Amino acid sequence: MEGFLISSVYSEVRNIGVFAHIDAGKTTTTEHMLQRSGSIRAAGSVDEGTTSTDSLDIERERGISVKAASASLIWKGTRFNLIDTPGHADFLAEVERTLGVMDGAVLIVSAAEGVQAQTEVLWQALRLLNVPTLIYVNKLDRIGASFERTLGDITRLLSPSALPVQRPLYGEDGAFTGTETLWAHASDSAAPAQNEDLAFRTAAAEKLAEFDEELLLRYVEGDIPDADEAASRIAEGTAASQVFPVCCGCSQRGVGIEELLDAMLAFLPTPAPKPDLAGIVFKVERDRAMGRAVWIRLYGGSLRNRDIVRMHGRESEEKIAQIRVLDGLKKIDTGEISAGDVAAVYGLSEAAIGDIIGDPALVPKTPQLAVPLLTARVLPETDTDYTRTAEALRELTDEDPLLGLAWMPELRELHVRMMGAIQLEVLGSTLRSRFGLNVDFGPPAVIYKETPAQLCEGRVAYLAPKPCWAIMHFTVEPGERGSGLVYRSLARADDILPSYQNEVRRRVPEALKQGLFGWQVTDLIVTLTYGQSHVWHTHPLDFVIATPMGIMNALASGGTKLLEPVLRFRISVPEANAGRVLSDLSRMRAEFDPPFAEGERFYIEGRIPAATSLDYAVELRSFTSGKGILTASFDGYQEAPPGTEASRRRVGVNPLDEAAYILSARGAL
Template identity: 35%
Template sequence: MYKTIGVVAHVDAGKTTFSEQLLFHTNSIRHRGRVDHQDTFLDSHEIEKNRGITVFADQGAFTFNGSHYTLIDTPGHVDFSPEMERAIQVMDAAIVIISAADGVEGHTETVWQLLKKHQVPTFFFLNKTDREGVILPDVVDEIRGSLSVEIFDLSEMEEGCMTENLIEFIAERDEALLERYMDAGYDEALWLEALKRMIKNRDVFAYGHGSALKDIGILDFLKKLDLLTETVYVVEGDFAARVYKIRHDENGNRATFLKVLQGGVRVRDEVQYDGKQEKITQIRRYNGTKFQTLDVALAGEIVAVTGLSEAGAGDPIGELVEKAEFDLIPTLKSKVIFDTSIHVKEVLRCFKMLDAENPSLRVVWDEHVQEVHVHVMGVIQLEVLKQIMRDRFQFDVSFGDPRILYKETIRSTVNGYGHFEPLKHYAEVHLMIEPAERNSGISFYNVCHANDLSIGNQNLVRTHLFERSHHGLLTGSTLTDLKITLLTGRGHNEHTSGGDFREATFRALRQGLEKAENVLLEPVYDFKIKVGMDHIGRVLSDIQQSSGSFTPPETIGDNTVVTGRVPVATFMNYSTTFASFTNGKGALTLQFGGYDECHNPEEVIEAIGYNKDADPEYISTSIFCAKGKGYPVPWYEAEAAMHLL
């Protein structure tokens, strides 16, 4: 049986130390490393050793009670949370480490929501219970209040036998079992199967406790996790897998890490993804930085393969068709500053390798201003990127101050018209552009008749709308939250050639925006703040001054809890201020809450200084032809000149 388990937590909760203990107890490693000694098995990168934090999701392998485990140790720092989310999608079960000395911290709630989204069965390990002042029941109550009330203590079962308390806990959640219990009493095997089913369905969650550093409670926790988890993978059937991550080995070879979900794959098999077909040239099973080569990988395994040149994290392979969607996306971008003696092509080549490994970077070459930009979660990530470039590629870079990633949309429906007809070219496109639900992206609809425009050309319009992100008029930021409908169009049997419909489509989109009321959007946080009564007044004042909104505060015990939404721009550095005036006693949770209308659009528009008429990639002017010569028609006159009106 193959099982993939992930260890997730807020930074400094003890994930890596816990993982070291699991690997040691299962004889996967001979020596237990310590983060503070810079000798852990999974934090093998120099950056991780120096900083004492996990940056990359690395994996170990071990066997226990006949099951083959892949253990993924994930980053806990919020700046590297996209790496953690990519790992979550391939887990069969997750272990959330909570520091009993600190309780449920901000990032723990973000992790919890992601596990819920991906429906990953979850166990808790309450770490550092040996610390002075830790009151275990208080930590359990905090989990019940912040995460789930459906939790039970693993100490209530030994060798499969359950206490009366646990039996009642299970029976209360299964009417059929309760009736059976009343009639026939406790059946150990039946109750165990019921508990395993409830855990798999995320109806209940188990917790253990101890100390990873002092090796208290670890092996007992593993035994019970092994007993309460099972996986069922179909080895028969066509090969299906999902890409988990991309890495480049020391020789620069691209390794694509896969979770095999069905069937199997052999070396030299050809597999399909995203319309491509490529041959698997090698299969590797990694344990830390080392690997062994395999001839075949079967359903349930996580392996790395070579030979796939373009597959990216989240991509489906083989029979799997659904691409994974990720919630944690950067809200900042920064300019890469490098020595001009290094050719920009070399800089881009190196950053594109990092982009493949971390697609949230979204490395962009801005031709207009001749700059390389990257998208990031925070300043710690920029510091790590500096060191990665130095260590891996042997040159120094720095970064400009991070700037907020804005987006744009429209408020009302408009029609956009584009015509492209220089000599021996022809294409005309009519689009209806409507505002869509917030954070829905761009969708495409088609009501064009084949008598007006061939199906092939209709598909071209759709392709061009989705082949890239498009610029808004206010700041040149990415357009979003639009429903775009192809109304009609026209081509020419002789004169329409490659690229004509791209030109007409982009001009139609831009012409529609010129007529619309454009809206600037900014990223926002959904926040949850827990503080003592003496600090709530300061917190509410800070939220209001930050242009945020909140629901009425709620008193829970000695603390007050307030939730709401606030712009990233005004709150991105608040955690430092918050920790200072609460003396580290409060809890602040910030989750990316999508985009909403910008609180200070005029100020942002002026600061960015985008000139819509000087964008080299977009123009709203149409081109018509008369007397064998093309001539421009500005957007405000283009509609009257269209051939199909």
Template identity: 30%
Template sequence: MKAYPLDRTRNIGIVAHIDAGKTTTTERVLFYTGRVHKLGSVDEGTATMDWMEQEQERGITITSAATTSFWKDYRINIIDTPGHVDFTVEVERSLKVLDGCVVIFDAVSGVESQSETVWRQADRYRVPRLCYINKMDRLGADFYGTYAEIIERLGAKPVPLQIPIGAEGGFKGMIDLLNERMIVYVDEQGVRFELQDVSDEYKEKVKEWKAKLIEGLGEADEAILEKYISEQAISVEELKAAVRRATVAGKIVPVLCGASARNKGVQPILDAVCDFLPSPLDLPPVKGINPETDQEELRECRPDAPVCALAFKIMSDPFVGKLTFLRIYSGTLTSGAYYQNFNRREKERIGKLVRMHSNKQEIVKEVSCGDIVAAVGLKATRTGETIGAEDHPILLEAMAFPEPVVSLAIEAETKLDQDRLGNALNRLQEEDPSFVVRYNNETAQTIISGMGELHLEVLIERMKREFKVATKVGPPQVAYKETITQALKEVEGKFIQQSGGRGQYGHVVISVEPAERGAGVNFESKVVGGAIPREFIPAVKQGVLEAAAGGVVAGYPVIDLNVTLVDGSYHDVDSSEMAFKIAGSIALKEGVRAGKPVFLEPIMKLEVTVPEEYLGEVIGDLNSRRCKILEMGQRANIKFIVGEVPLGEMFGYATVVRSLTQGRGAYSMEPHAYAQVPGQVAEKIVKSRQSQEAGRS
């Protein structure tokens, strides 16, 4: 394979709300770059990047897929991500390791709820991006309205590089504002297009939007601003250089448009990716912490530097087993070599390195910094962990993943399935950090939790198809949490057992207090004077955390709690780690029961789109579901409603909204926050748990 210098390498993601056209756009990229020789279709289940059977059947992207394409002497590593909120973890971990991204918007629907989510994710990792307003050929397409929403809803600073020629059925192409020329497509597959002078009917529009381009650049680039104020001529080369500087710095977002399904507008996206998004060399050295000194260290993107790589995705392959996707930040990774996992302090051997094209593999001997590759043979490494040269330790910033919001009970149908179920659950947990498995001792059930009904449905189907496990599942349940509302300064936990021979003795005193939302459970020790020997304190912490995870009032995990070990006592002979672990568990449970406990429920950010004639009925139904309506408006000829609603009120809503609108309404929602449940709902939660336990006894 031809070698590509780092300054001609791009690592990008394609992100968007579901059905905005991510995978369709990626398929065109593969076609025009010669990576595939036939256009794939999402609707027909032939899209290259949607390789999973369920993706082809459902017509949605479920897992992020990687490939590499080549365009005008540039190598572009591409990750196509899911748009459904249930699979948002795939977007999160992809953006963590990418240098740039293309955010796609539906020209009819504008900025949708998941568009806002992926934008915030890109903001969090400071990822430079391009905007592509797709589906300009659709009825109701509105480039200018979507452009305005990018400013209003995302708080972005867009700069137009193109405006459309026509819209809906009359969409013919785009006008390149930098060069002031029309791009008009002349064949069905969009391979051939003509560059024409701007026609008279668009000259005023071009003048208006070229001014917006220069004004937007002037706000971000002093050189352009000076020339603009002094009314000096600004060349195309100067404008392009300024667009690149401002985009890489995250000061502006260039905007393009097209209709990917009609094969219009994709080649200019590729040009913009190469011209305006950063190479690995444009970004600052990656920061990490040396685990031996706790000092910050940097790793520069140099092939001869010590190896430093981040594992950002795990995938099971039926032929080679576990694939670990890596972003290499420094050094050169070699097949067959040993590297240190700094999180686990274990040495790992890379058996094989492969470049991925969807689910196909190309074996390579070595890969240098600035690249993305999959490794075979890393048995211990998990998502978010750092590997590198043993004599140059570094820990890169770990990834944070959202809490699951939906749970259900699962059990194997037969004894044979039972043996396979544990393996399947472990493998799926390893792949997906947003999938959580726990055993509820009170109900003797295995509980699986995820980001939504679809998320769990897909995983259960994967167990059946990939792991040959037949299961029985209960109805979906809300993943409630427990917390306290009152602080307690002293809560005792004692575990004393004496039944002949050596006894057990553990005694702890803790304080508990509510923490802010999202804090989890924090434990610290302030024991002084040797009241508890230092070697037993980790056991106390373990007991506290395990008791919190198992729940106290109704078996739901306890969160947002500060626990401080303040005192205790021990016995020279009978004290043990087990005794202090149990004492810690007892104290935590007592503290929660006495701390005026409450339940927290997941609140979802909801967006519903409906024709105007059904608006009243839909709002009435939402009010009955404890929905707090935040905003109502109109896009094209469709009304939209934005609100916050408890997840527990929304099971089965897809059927309801279709029924209320004769199949013409749609909705999307995403996790927003946890909030205290009303008293009557809390009573139902307790009664439901009591009836479950009674049914098991």
């Protein structure tokens, strides 16, 4: 009954994601919000491994988050579902899966380090989805911390529409002592002095007037909104992603936490429910007591225990066994979930991350941020562990589809994809602690891609062994970089039935997973120009078999070029190390903007191939005695230099060997 009480009394629910670059204080901030709201008794420490949202052994040992953790709190009558996301770039996939289900975001920036590369990546993703965002400047007690400098970074690198709604307070010795809220009533005894109140309202009017013609006319005439109206208009501007309130504090000391919660309540919006049933699966996890839990964000409608549901695009139906919502860190059985809430749903054994319930048009699209750049072979401790390891990795791939498990039973090989070396270390730790498996990994290799070298044509006539009949003619041409696959059909319905053409459309992306060098083929336009089916002899499977043969025939006739992944980087080093770094960057084929100096630090920003810079972060820390900092994020693919040799073993039979491929596809091999 307690769960029903929670849902009914606290009808206003907001789902808030907490995002940050690693070490900006994200988990510590979440911990203190839970403590101040009464959800937990005492805030844990990241350094001591006692935080409540870091539950995995590897998280407590290393002091980093590797999984998105959920918790809820009640603040002044509103329930916030918080999702504490990982800050390290290796776990960007976890961040990506939570982005689309958020009503608002708190982006944390360290006042010591300022805006970092991962901060910019997260910011761009939040802007792509227009997620209302509040910025929190943390660690103001650190040596070298500066609210003004950090605010300058925010307006320069993130958005000029950032608006401070709090200001830091300092003691006589210059030490940070607390924060002051600027949107309170001027008559309030706890409010700032009148001139500071006017300065805040004037700054707010200036920002908001850029988007509001009526307010602009009032501002020109000297009519400045009072504190109430300013706060209301900031909330409207935040909801529209036109204004971004900036708060400040020191989470480790718990300073500024209540003010941050007040700002979240004042400025981050409550979601409007959609008219029809709509929801998305954004996380899959295993509960030791209950089994497989599917986390669903519901945008419209409701779900109840024993409801029969079918995921969009799937034929099978499943029954919901139980629905649990968050109460602090605990999951409570409510038996129901309403629009705007998130819940762990049990009984949906086939539901996968990204699956949609109800109307897909009512579910926001999530941008793809995480792109695995490395692949490595998994090496079980003994041959007898091979099958157990494969099964364990299949379960983990269910929870993180980007692991991209490649299982080759005929070669007894397992390969996984990853974002970086730390993710590989975490994967090994998970296999050991959760499944009792000790595994090693082969050396990580960069994941290349292929693209057509020129316009080419491919033909296939699948006419034997009988009965079969599928004739197709394709053109394949290079596309713009980053465009992926564009498919179109010019074939007439009289020549190839629409149902057969649909089979071709579905099969083309699969046929492009392995090109001439074994890598995925991308940035291309594939056109089915002509084809022929037979009224008696054709079976839909004929076009499934024939499509890869036609596609590979085209690629073989024109050839493919290798594409290599590129990173956007920022390096900060003492000026004494600048010459060495510039020389290293030239050797690694980096392209960079003119370097600049601030204080005694030297900064370089640009793009660098992943293949040449895999170990450079370690090398940089070594020769700078730990004073050099490299941050990097994925920035797309570019053509690899001529002469680059990179190929990988093909899985299955090559469609270019048509006889063997046909026999294999028909189950005769």
